[in-house]
Amino acid sequence: MIGSYIAEWIELALRWAHLTVGIAWIGASFYFNWLENRLERGRDEAAGIEGDLWAIHGGGFYHLQKYAVAPQQLPPQLHWFKWEAYFTLFTGLALLVLIFYLDARVFLLDASLNDLSPLQGAVIGVLTLVGSWIVYDGMCRSFLRDRQQLLATLIFAWFAVLAFVLCHLFSGRGAYIHVGAAIGTIMVLNVMAVIIPSQKSLVDAMKSDAERDAELGRAALTRSRHNNYLTLPVLFIMIASHYPSTFGSPWNWLILIALGVVGILIRHFFNIRHLAGSKWWLPAVASALFVVIVVLTIPKSMLNLYDLKSVTMESVRGIIHERCTVCHSATPVQPGFTVAPGGVVLDSDSQIETMAARIFSTAVASRSMPIGNVSKISEEERQIIAAWYAQLSQTGQGQPSQ
Ligand code: HEC
Numbered sequence: 001m002i003g004s005y006i007a008e009w010i011e012l013a014l015r016w017a018h019l020t021v022g023i024a025w026i027g028a029s030f031y032f033n034w035l036e037n038r039l040e041r042g043r044d045e046a047a048g049i050e051g052d053l054w055a056i057h058g059g060g061f062y063h064l065q066k067y068a069v070a071p072q073q074l075p076p077q078l079h080w081f082k083w084e085a086y087f088t089l090f091t092g093l094a095l096l097v098l099i100f101y102l103d104a105r106v107f108l109l110d111a112s113l114n115d116l117s118p119l120q121g122a123v124i125g126v127l128t129l130v131g132s133w134i135v136y137d138g139m140c141r142s143f144l145r146d147r148q149q150l151l152a153t154l155i156f157a158w159f160a161v162l163a164f165v166l167c168h169l170f171s172g173r174g175a176y177i178h179v180g181a182a183i184g185t186i187m188v189l190n191v192m193a194v195i196i197p198s199q200k201s202l203v204d205a206m207k208s209d210a211e212r213d214a215e216l217g218r219a220a221l222t223r224s225r226h227n228n229y230l231t232l233p234v235l236f237i238m239i240a241s242h243y244p245s246t247f248g249s250p251w252n253w254l255i256l257i258a259l260g261v262v263g264i265l266i267r268h269f270f271n272i273r274h275l276a277g278s279k280w281w282l283p284a285v286a287s288a289l290f291v292v293i294v295v296l297t298i299p300k301s302m303l304n305l306y307d308l309k310s311v312t313m314e315s316v317r318g319i320i321h322e323r324c325t326v327c328h329s330a331t332p333v334q335p336g337f338t339v340a341p342g343g344v345v346l347d348s349d350s351q352i353e354t355m356a357a358r359i360f361s362t363a364v365a366s367r368s369m370p371i372g373n374v375s376k377i378s379e380e381e382r383q384i385i386a387a388w389y390a391q392l393s394q395t396g397q398g399q400p401s402q
């Protein structure tokens with residue numbers, strides 16, 4: 001009991017830290033991208049200034065300059081941006097272990113797909129991260145480094161295949177988080193293994209009048225461009241666990257791939273917004289794709305809802321009390337749970353009715369609950385919940401929104 005209580009607080013601390021360093025990292029990266037795109041170039045070329053811009057923020061004026069090559073002398077204080085990225089990886093990996101590996105039967109595995117053990121699940125998970133980096137880094141260093149578009153396409157294809165395979169091996173939640181963690185790992189290692197070394201070589205070259213490693217500089221540019229386009233897909237994955245219609249759908253892998261494309265299109269729109277000409281087709285296509293995915297993946301159970309026969313509250317209450325309240329109760333009995341997860345308490349009839357839409361969306365439409373099907377709900381029981389929900393919707397109780 002006390003163990004899972006402490007674990008919850010550790011998880012909170014880690015998640016809080018993960019979010020904070022992640023925002024610091026991606027925020028700085030967005031900012032520098034914006035800066036690069038908005039520089040007013042060629043105003044002070046004689047002084048070696050490639051471009052500059054003025055900004056106002058927090059009650060002060062800022063004047064930023066970018067050097068075409070480098071300043072005459074290294075400034076005494078040069079700021080680097082790397083710890084935000086590294087700590088995003090450390091905290092992320094710790095969360096992965098704490099939530100998905102130590103509690104694998106609940107969050108990582110899906111007993112209805114296969115009978116992987118928690119250890120096997122964790123090994124596959126770790127191999128996914130390591131393997132993704134090896135494949136990605138290998139591709140970037142191969143002949144593909146001169147074929148940027150082909151490289152980008154193959155990287156996308158790798159993640160699409162990964163999404164498909166993992167969604168057939170793990171629970172939707174577990175699959176999504178591993179695709180996200182694999183992308184995140186690549187992004188951080190790009191900083192650690194290529195971008196920072198390239199900057200070091202630039203600084204060293206200035207100190208010793210040596211040549212800068214031009215190849216490394218070129219690689220760093222490619223890697224940071226990849227990071228830029230991977231950002232929005234990874235952010236979607238990080239919030240996806242709140243949306244069972246995504247990871248819980250039988251089409252979860254397709255939804256993941258499609259929303260990845262949406263994120264990339266939107267990022268591209270912002271990347272080229274400063275250039276002449278209209279690019280409104282980018283967000284238009286992204287929005288259209290989003291809508292297509294929503295419509296294409298409407299759960300079947302939602303469409304034939306109204307053909308179901310009527311059921312009593314009694315039978316529904318029985319199912320909920322057997323399959324849900326082991327966790328979703330003011331006093332959960334499931335080992336590892338000290339409070340009702342997500343704040344969802346289903347002890348009384350009125351609590352059950354109030355939550356009708358969420359119960360339907362999780363237990364029937366997306367089948368993301370009972371989580372990991374730990375309490376072994378049957379197909380028939382899911383159908384009874386569906387029928388009850390249809391009835392409620394017709395009589396106007398419970399919101400048929402989900
Ligand atoms: C083994 C424990 C367990 C059982 C059994 C369980 N749940 Fe959950 N439930 C969870 C956890 C953990 C979360 C929080 C998931 C998260 O962090 O996103 C959750 C979240 C929820 C949520 C809110 C978040 C969301 O995804 O919408 C609803 C609604 C829900 N469960 C419904 C149910 C229903 C209905 C049942 C029974 C059919 C059920 N749960 C059985 C553990 C359980």
